[in-house]
Amino acid sequence: MPYLKDTYPLYLNNKAEQPNSDLEVTDKFTGEVAFRVAQADAATIDKAIAGAVHAAEPMARMASYERKAVLDHCVRRFQERFDELAYSLCVEAGKPIKDSEGEVTRLIDTFRIAAEESVRMYGEVMPLDISERAKGYEAIWKRYPIGPCSFISPFNFPLNLAAHKIAPAIAVGCPFVMKPASKTPLGAIIMGEILAETDLPEGAFSILPASRDGADLFTEDERLKLLSFTGSPGVGWALKAKSGKKKIVLELGGNAAVIVDSDADLDDALERIIFGAFYQSGQSCIGVQRIIIHEDVYDRFKAMLVARTKGLVAGDPKKRETFIGPMISEGEAKRLKDWIDEAVEGGATLLCGGTRDGNMLEATLLENVHRDAKAINEEAFGPLAILQKFSTFDEALAEVNRSTFGLQAGIFTRDLFKMFDAWDRLEVGGVVINDVPSYRVDNMPYGGVKDSGLGREGIRFAMEDMTEIRNLVIRRT
Incomplete structure (x- = not known):
């Protein structure tokens, strides 16, 4: 079976850091501690958000082919580390190994879809002469990245549900800070290790395991322009109430x-x-x-x-x-x-x-x-x-x-x-x-109504949430 290390770092502004090994992650079947992970404090989270703000402009200016290259690199590395990813998921989540392998396959699919969509940021030319007063006017609109994003992912699909936030953010050029679930942080940490191999601008990503008590900045900090949360309805709606002016995407529960x-x-x-x-x-x-x-x-x-x-x-x-x-x-x-x-x-x-x-x-x-x-x-x-x-x-x-x-x-x-x-x-x-x-x-629109949430995931639809339409009006006469 693949080897798991005793300790794993967090990722702050694209770099691995090991300030501590405070988070114990257990093998969910044996109950024994399988490995330890660095845990972020409020000061670290603040530095990550500041880094994301600094990275917003260079991320937005990345060419489509450059963003695609990052995502293609991730696809190759996930394939190379397939067995390691599956085994770590089996240990930290208690997911049967065949199902763990299936989730790694979906992780790869999700990043592959994002790579394809990263070069399809289309806009539209609109005629505005719908009445006499607008004769000679036309418009062009296109999408721009919304800016620094905050992601909170759950324990049950720690690879694929994190991927559904990370991959579209890279595809559109949004820097992000992510809090993976404390019970299953390793999948996101490995994603950080692979992203650190790329040429993303400094501050483009931070992956920060953190206690719930110390993670208010992920929700409340006004420098963040979008919060995407996947988890329980009670927590999700409470976070929405505290999130201020930022855009919210909630992927919550159900009893299907x-x-x-x-x-x-x-x-x-x-x-x-x-x-x-x-x-x-x-x-x-x-x-x-x-x-x-x-x-x-x-x-x-x-x-x-x-x-x-x-x-x-x-x-x-x-x-x-x-x-x-x-x-x-x-x-x-x-x-x-x-x-x-x-x-x-x-x-x-x-x-x-x-x-x-x-x-x-x-x-x-x-x-x-x-x-x-x-x-x-x-x-x-x-x-x-x-x-x-x-x-x-x-x-x-x-x-x-x-x-x-x-x-x-x-x-x-x-x-x-x-x-x-x-x-x-x-x-x-x-x-x-x-x-x-x-x-x-993983390419279809996915999300719920009523107590099940707000917004839609699925790469293209998440990309729309992570962008804003900017309109250009032209007077021709």
């Missing part, structure tokens, strides 16, 4: 639903729903939490789901046969176990799973969950899925929309009219037909 209609291919739906519900122990904001099944196929599909769930292999994420690894912490596993117990005490039926050992929680299926239970209304963010029954398609759509969240929804149906009806009526950022809401390709 999938509808299984009576005409669905149940064998196909089974494999995709099992993946969507229990991939990386359900720790995904678009993980399948609610399975809404037509009454005509409910009993049959329930039996299929229970049998398949019971057969999932749980254990050491470093073993290739493992599908269910540990949750990120024992506290999170206990929190979700309490929700499961609360649901059962309220009348729910436990179909399988429901037991916990440390931060290992069995893949769990429930049915007949009370409509007020946390397990069905809040974001589970763990290996739990809830079965529900519906009679009419209108009823199923209404149940999806009952949630305060609105990230993505999935529908297994062969009915074209139902597909378009769902697309029009579901209050979500994306509808996925004949697959689970957990499906994402």
Whole structure:
């Protein structure tokens, strides 16, 4: 297996620094300290923001081919360090090794897309002579980088979700400061190590693990022009309230639903729903939490789901046969176990799973969950899925929309009219037909409505958020 060092630095204004080794990062399966990382204090964060301000003009003046060269370099280096990136993710996040390899592949895809998009910063010529008073006038607009950006990334996809902030920032020419999740900082640190090999202007990037208490500058400092946060809804909306005048992009939580209609291919739906519900122990904001099944196929599909769930292999994420690894912490596993117990005490039926050992929680299926239970209304963010029954398609759509969240929804149906009806009526950022809401390709617009956030990620769409339109009006006569 690849070698992990005992200590890792932070990156301040493009350079590695080791002021301390205060942040202990554990192997999420064994619970032992795997390595230590330097942690930034307020003074370090202040220096990073000052560096980003200083770098704003030279970053904006970089030619498109120069930005593309930086991103292409990252793609090559990620490919060369593929096994190291996958193994470090497996250790620090507890993500099964095959899934870790899949995330490294997505990291590479994301930077490759950004490299392609970096030379496509198009504008538009607009005629303005829409009335007599504007005769002889025309306009040209194009996009300019917004300036220094602040990024806060989560623990569950520490490579790819950091990439969805870093790569578009480089593509448009925005310097940035990033706070990776304290439980899983290594992926971002390795990205910093690779970026430090390039000719980016000094101050173009800083990657700074920091305690939540010491990281207010990431949110409140007025020198920063954009905050992009991915994480829990409670934290995200609180940060928005403190962020002042800067632009905000929030990628928050969900309790995603999938509808299984009576005409669905149940064998196909089974494999995709099992993946969507229990991939990386359900720790995904678009993980399948609610399975809404037509009454005509409910009993049959329930039996299929229970049998398949019971057969999932749980254990050491470093073993290739493992599908269910540990949750990120024992506290999170206990929190979700309490929700499961609360649901059962309220009348729910436990179909399988429901037991916990440390931060290992069995893949769990429930049915007949009370409509007020946390397990069905809040974001589970763990290996739990809830079965529900519906009679009419209108009823199923209404149940999806009952949630305060609105990230993505999935529908297994062969009915074209139902597909378009769902697309029009579901209050979500994306509808996925004949697959689970957990499906994402890294160039598509991705984000939610309601409590699930503001704005869209996906490289081109993030690039738009990280730029501002500047208009040029020309009087020709």
